[in-house]
Amino acid sequence: MTPPQFRVLVLDADMISCLSIVRSLAKHHIVCDIAASAGLRKPLTEYSRHVNKVFEHPDPLTEAEAFIDFIGRHLQQHAYDLVIPVTERSLVPLATTDKLAQWTPILAIAPRASLNKVLDKHETMKLAVQCGVSVPSSYAVDSVDGIHGLLPKLNFPVVLKPGRSIPNGGTRKQLSVAYAFSETELLGLGAELLAHGQLLLQEYSQGVGTGIELLADHGEIVYAFQHQRLHEVPLTGGGSCFRKSVALEPVLLAAAGRLIKALQWHGVAMVEFKWQADTGQYALMEINGRFWGSLPLACAAGADFPWLLFQLWVMKQRPPSAHYQDNMYCRKLGNDIYWYEQVIRRSEEPRLFAYPGTWQLLKDALWALHPTRHAFDVQQWRDPLPGLMDLIQIARDYHQRFSGLLYLKWQHKKHRSTAMQKRLAKQLKLANKVLFLCYGNINRSAAAQVLAEKLLANGKLGFNSAGFHGVAGRPADANMVKIAAGQGFDMSHCQSKTVDKTMVSQVDLIFVMEVQQLERLKKEFPETARKTFLLGTLTAEQPDNVEIADPYDKDFAVYETCFKRLASAIRRLGQMA
Incomplete structure (x- = not known):
């Protein structure tokens, strides 16, 4: 039995994987401290009876240097045998700094050269080709011109992967995979993602999402586990919320082994594939050089990776091989409920997601009742409080969502009503200035002002625009500028403005885009309540939708739809005036 003096610090305490690590190590009498940056909610791991102490640190995404300095001070003050970063947001700054060199032996991070190849998706694909591992057709691009040059080679849909999930530099943010079904979508999405760094374009791969999770000792796999994704959020591909353990597939294990050997990887990793069992074909998706989101499944099936890692890293012992249970199911409850909701609502692109039938939905749900072959990521009888708090949070989230939806429905009905439209028409006749x-005032309101100034140039109305965003002087969104130019409207001169008391006092009418903005304006400037309306009530397109959604950071087609609705509303405004 492991002596109780061993002590571990687990970072990213807001992640469920952190909870799994703490529960695993506590079974072996290892003292576990956890740490996370401040958030809106208390991390579920903090409720675990196995947690010793909780620490708060600067956000590694927005304050990387402050985060590194905090960890350095913390390690000087506290003695740990192992420090485990759970996500790339904390792993990357810890792996790339030299300030923590004296603590490198206790940081559960693979060698820097190995990690760099895993973090860079283009380098990962190049390595895979060298190792004889099957990959989708992939092209690295650095500019929109590069995308133009590749168009003859591409078949749609095209998968757009950021070169790094969290790019280096001052604008570190979590980026997501996108899908394009046309040249227009590809160029628009490509321009957005290229603003953060290199982009990888790939063919869309068919198959079931399958992961080989492993522990490696300097390039040799010493333990492996395989899982199959059953439900993912978003539906087109993302984190799994329902999965099962399956027997190791020799072809996939061999492919993972070649990659790990070439990398000389040390520590835990997950090699993710798209696998077609009927044909035996596969394609590498990516390598995660850290603990993965489906870790609770591995632990429930008997593949106790946190303890395996501890034995290898701290005790310098290769753990003995142990069989894990096949066909063990595990569910992240809140996300899986949301998955069912999205499936029922048919909310996702059908060209990328095959909707399951009613019987399959019911069968997947009924697995939750199995006494021995189903587990939950959070809910656990031996450590009940995190699971209870998770249930409470799920209930709160849905209560807030449904309450908000009812309120929105009431507001939509109110603003579509004949009485409200008559009031608008009456006030419009008397108005001289419109806001x-x-x-942000870089998309919707900026475009509305430009449209109104040109389409209603011969009327008596004067126009202005602004936003709630605290930073003024920002140029209009490049995508909206491009769409407007294509329709004959110049937005290149637009500079964002921040709404203030003087601005709202000088206008007779205010048009907002969303109910949320209506409420915020009324709260900050109560005197505006009687002269504020939803611009979307004037659009011919989507007459039942009185809100004009923000296209920012969305598909290019979303920008086009937004501009079309704005133009429709402004033309209607001119008719009423």
Whole structure:
């Protein structure tokens, strides 16, 4: 039995994987401290009876240097045998700094050269080709011109993967995979993602999402586990919320082994594939050089990776091989409920997601009742409080969502009503100055002002626009500028403005884009309540939708739809005036 003096610090305490690590190590009498940056919610791991102490550190995404300095001070003050980063947001700054060199032996991070190849998706694909591992057709691009040059080679849909999930530099943010079904979508999405760094374009791969999770000792796999994704959020591909353990597939294990050997990987990793069992074909998706989101499944099936890692890293012992249970199911409850909701609502692109039938949905749900072959990521009888708090949070989230939906429905009905439209028409006849308002004033309200100034140039109305965003002087969104130019409207001169008391006092009418903005404006400037309306009530397109959604950071087609609705509303405004 492991002596109780061993002590571990687990970072990213807001992640469920952190909870799994703490529960695993506590079974072996290892003292576990946890740490996370401040958030809106208390991390579920903090409720675990196995946690010793909780620490708060700067956000590694927005304050990387402050985060590194905190960890350095913390390690000087506290003695640990192992420090485990759970996500790339904490792993990357710890792996790339030299300030923590004296603690490198206790940081559960693979060698820097190995990690760099895993973090860079283009380098990962190049390595895979060298190792004889099957990959999708992939092209690295650095510019929109590069995308133009590849168009003859591409078949749609095209998968757009950021070169790094969290790019280096001052604008570190979590980026996501996107899908394009046309040249227009590809160029628009490509321009957005290229603003953060290199982009990888790939063919869309068929198959079931399958992961080989492993522990490696300097390039040799010493333990492996395999899982199959059953439900993912988003539906087109993302984190799994329902999965099962399956027997190791020799072809996939061999492919993972070649990659790990070439990398000389040391520690835990997950090699993710798309696998077609009927044909035996596969394609590498990526390598995660850290603990993975489906770790609770591995632990429930008997593949106790946190303890395996501890034995290898701290005790310098290769753990003995142990069989894990096949066909063990595990569910992340809150996300899986949301998955069912999205399936029922048919909310995702059908060209990328095959909707399951009613019987399959019921069968997947009924697995939750199995006494020995189903587990939950969070809910656990031996450590009940995190699971209870998770249930409470799920209930709160859905209560807030449904309450909000009911309120929105009431507001939509109110603003579509004949009485409200008559009031608008009456006030419009007397108005001289109109303000368009949205959040950032770089898309919707800016475009509305430009449209109104040109389409209604011969009328008596004067126009202005602003946003709630605290930073003024920002140029209009490049995608919206491009769409407007294509329709004959110049937005190149637009500079964002921040709404203030003087601005709202000088106008007779205010048009906002969303109910949320209506409520915020009324709260900050109560005197605006009687002269504020939703611009979307004037659109011919989507007459039942009185809100004009923000296209920012969305598909290019979303920008086009937004501009079309704005133009429709402005033309209707001119008819009413």
